[in-house]
Amino acid sequence: MSSRLSSPNIQLNELGxxxxxxxxxxxKQHHLVEILDTAESFINPNTNEIKKxxxxxxxxxxxxxxxxxxxxxxxxxxxxxxxxxxxxxLDIQTSATKKGESLLxxxxxxxxxxxxxxxxxxxxxxxxQFFAQHVAPDVHVLNAGDGQHAHPTQAMLDMFTIRKHKxxxxxxxxxxxxxxxxxRVVRSQIQALSILEAREIRVVGPKTLMPESPEALGVHVYxxxxxxxxxxxxxxxxxxxxxxxxSALIPxxxxxxxxxxxxxxxxxxxKPDAIVMHPGPINRGVEIDxxxxxxxxxxxxxxxxxxxxxxxxxxxxxxxxxxQLTQYKTEQASLELDENSTLKVNLEEK
Amino acid sequence: xxxxxINVDTLIEEICAQxxxxxxxxxxxxxxxxxxxxxxxxxxxxxxxxxxxxxxxIDISFYRDDFSKIGLNPTTKPSDIPWExxxxxxxxxDDVLFTGRTTRAALNEIFDYGRPASxxxxxxxxxxxxxxxxxxADIVGMSLECNKTIKVTGPExxxxxxxxxxxxxxxxxxx
Numbered sequence: 001m002s003s004r005l006s007s008p009n010i011q012l013n014e015l016g017x018x019x020x021x022x023x024x025x026x027x028k029q030h031h032l033v034e035i036l037d038t039a040e041s042f043i044n045p046n047t048n049e050i051k052k053x054x055x056x057x058x059x060x061x062x063x064x065x066x067x068x069x070x071x072x073x074x075x076x077x078x079x080x081x082x083x084x085x086x087x088x089x090l091d092i093q094t095s096a097t098k099k100g101e102s103l104l105x106x107x108x109x110x111x112x113x114x115x116x117x118x119x120x121x122x123x124x125x126x127x128x129q130f131f132a133q134h135v136a137p138d139v140h141v142l143n144a145g146d147g148q149h150a151h152p153t154q155a156m157l158d159m160f161t162i163r164k165h166k167x168x169x170x171x172x173x174x175x176x177x178x179x180x181x182x183x184r185v186v187r188s189q190i191q192a193l194s195i196l197e198a199r200e201i202r203v204v205g206p207k208t209l210m211p212e213s214p215e216a217l218g219v220h221v222y223x224x225x226x227x228x229x230x231x232x233x234x235x236x237x238x239x240x241x242x243x244x245x246x247s248a249l250i251p252x253x254x255x256x257x258x259x260x261x262x263x264x265x266x267x268x269x270x271k272p273d274a275i276v277m278h279p280g281p282i283n284r285g286v287e288i289d290x291x292x293x294x295x296x297x298x299x300x301x302x303x304x305x306x307x308x309x310x311x312x313x314x315x316x317x318x319x320x321x322x323x324q325l326t327q328y329k330t331e332q333a334s335l336e337l338d339e340n341s342t343l344k345v346n347l348e349e350k
Numbered sequence: 351x352x353x354x355x356i357n358v359d360t361l362i363e364e365i366c367a368q369x370x371x372x373x374x375x376x377x378x379x380x381x382x383x384x385x386x387x388x389x390x391x392x393x394x395x396x397x398x399x400x401x402x403x404x405x406x407x408i409d410i411s412f413y414r415d416d417f418s419k420i421g422l423n424p425t426t427k428p429s430d431i432p433w434e435x436x437x438x439x440x441x442x443x444d445d446v447l448f449t450g451r452t453t454r455a456a457l458n459e460i461f462d463y464g465r466p467a468s469x470x471x472x473x474x475x476x477x478x479x480x481x482x483x484x485x486x487a488d489i490v491g492m493s494l495e496c497n498k499t500i501k502v503t504g505p506e507x508x509x510x511x512x513x514x515x516x517x518x519x520x521x522x523x524x525x
Contacts, residue, residue: 034424041409041426051429052462053412055422320421327419 010132015328017321020132020141021314023150024191032195035156036163038313039306042082050308055316056085062115063089064106065144066122071280071304072144072154076119079311088115103127104134111139117315118142125149125184140318148184154279155188157310159196161303162234165275169196175222175229175270177204177260178238178287181211181249185279186238190217204228205260208249209240225260230269237262237278237288253286263289267297275299356510361474361491362394368489369399369441374470379439382406382431384456387445390504391474395443406431413455435464445502445510447473447490450483475500475510 009026013019018031042050061080065073073089080087090110101109110118117140120128125147132141145151159169166172174193180186180203193201194217201219203210214221222228229235240256250256262276276288276298284290293300369375380403383392389407396405411426442456453471460466473487480496494500494512501511 037424038422038426041411041428044428044430046430046432054458055412055417316422320417323418323421327421 010129013321013325015321015325017324018314018318019321020128020143021152021318022128022132022141022143024152024155024188024195025150027195029195029197032156032159032192034317035310035313036160038317039156039160039309042309042312043306048305050082050305050312052082052084054084056080056083056319058086059083059116059319060086060088060114061117061119061315062110062113063087063119063144064092064110064121065089066092066120066127067145069121069144071307072121072151075304075307076142076144076153076311079308079315080119082308083312083316085117085315088113103130107131107134111136115139117318119144121145123147138322140322142314142318145184148182148187150188150191151184151279152188152192153307153311153314154185155192156314157303157307158185158189158236158277158279159192160306160310161277161299162275164302164306165299166233169193169198172198172233173200173202173231174198174234174236175202175204175232176219176236176238177225177228177262179209179240180205180214180238181209182241183238189236190219194218200232202228202232206250206256225266226269229262229266232270233274235262235267235270235274235276237276237282239279239281239283240286253283257286261285261287261289262292264291264295267292267295273297277303280304352514354512356475356492356512358394358474358508358510361510362391362398365395365472365474365489365491366398369395369472372470372488374439374441374468375399377439377467378403379441379470380406380433381441381443382408382456382460384442384444384452385409385427385429387474387502387504388443390502390508391445391472392443393505394508395441395472404432406433408456408459410452410455410459413459415451415455429459431460431463435460435466437465437467439468439470440466441470441472443472445473446475446477446500447471447485447487448477448480450481450485453485454483474502 011018011020011022063073063076077087077089118131119142120131121144126149127146128141128143135141143150143152162169176186176189190201202222203214203219204222204225207223274297276292278288278300282288282293284293381392381396381401383389383405385407392405408429409427411423444452471487472489474491476487476490476493477496478493499513501513503509
């Protein structure tokens with residue numbers, strides 16, 4: 001799933017570790033496993049409680065949401081606060097961008113306010129990448145969703161939820177159902193599942209809501225809902241993104257529910273212990289029936305809680321990598337100094 | 351290479367004997383071990399003293415003062431104190447008391463859970479003379495000079511080896 005938006009290496013530092021978190025594309029399995037394992041360390045296994053820790057004390061994180069968000073923005077803020085960072089959330093609707101300030105000018109001004117990290121959501125695909133290319137070398141950018149491109153922390157919290165319930169991902173059959181064309185979440189989920197070597201990734205939906213040649217993503221394509229979810233371990237429902245649809249791609253929401261809505265009867269076709277996920281916000285009666293959304297197999301609200309731990313993990317890993325890089329450079333510099341002085345001694349001896 | 355194996359069981363007995371002379375044992379104390387070595391020592395003490403409340407375990411990785419230098423410890427696990435800390439008498443157990451920085455981190459973490467009535471610090475081994483912060487243990491299994499290096503492995507068998515630093519391989523972990 002290569003695209004011009006994501007020359008992926010901009011998000012890795014000289015040591016091959018995460019410096020920004022823009023997309024899952026180009027990341028290795030160990031990057032993802034590190035995020036999942038670190039997220040685990042923030043959650044008390046007995047109580048599911050996520051405690052506040054002083055890891056990012058004194059670090060300044062700014063949340064720039066150019067597009068509305070409830071879950072992502074709030075869980076990012078909570079995650080930042082649980083890491084003891086100093087948090088500012090910019091309400092873009094009332095900010096200077098409305099007065100004609102360019103994006104980059106806004107960014108540089110915020111950077112001058114000594115931000116260490118930006119969390120960015122933007123309707124434009126590639127926005128986070130654009131910011132990452134223009135920030136100072138010691139400033140980090142996290143993509144909280146850019147257009148139809150990527151939403152990597154959402155995909156990681158989905159992987160975390162799956163791993164919590166089902167163990168290792170490589171043994172699982174997973175079906176992603178709904179509006180796959182407009183969904184940055186689905187793109188990131190497919191990348192994550194591929195990197196983690198899921199046994200089978202299925203995408204289910206009408207042709208009009210599929211990207212061109214979805215098979216190229218390494219997924220199995222189903223246009224029939226019943227066929228698509230038969231025997232799977234995990235069903236991920238995706239919201240119909242009316243706000244991104246420029247033309248009528250489905251006859252009506254009612255019709256969509258009839259064909260692709262997840263009902264209890266359909267859920268029975270999956271494995272008996274299958275879990276039902278949804279990145280939210282859910283449209284009850286459009287892509288998912290209330291009985292399923294609130295039912296025993298639904299882990300939708302757990303996803304939200306785990307989103308805090310996963311975002312804490314990504315942010316602390318990035319700051320940790322930065323610390324290790326600085327330390328590495330200091331050591332390299334002192335090694336060079338040593339070599340120089342040894343050289344000098346040798347010369348003097350001669 | 352000069353290595354000296356310590357009889358851990360004797361030290362555990364010694365610590366229990368010392369604890370029994372303290373009033374804290376009559377105050378229904380609760381115990382916390384500091385991961386990893388301290389947890390192993392605490393498990394032994396907890397069993398020997400037959401405490402009824404479960405053992406608490408804290409991982410101080412997120413509380414270290416050198417995050418900005420070395421970053422996260424990749425093997426960090428969640429802390430778990432399965433009871434209220436407020437107003438409790440707590441026995442805090444570590445394997446080796448060295449610079450005192452781990453103790454500082456552990457106390458900070460405990461206080462993020464609540465306000466204990468008291469904290470009694472127990473250490474299996476005390477490397478004397480290398481303290482960087484003003485902490486002393488209430489109960490010490492054995493004291494050593496600072497220039498000795500200690501390797502603790504566990505949980506079963508819990509083994510402590512004292513290594514002469516002159517012969518230590520630099521890649522070996524130093525507690």
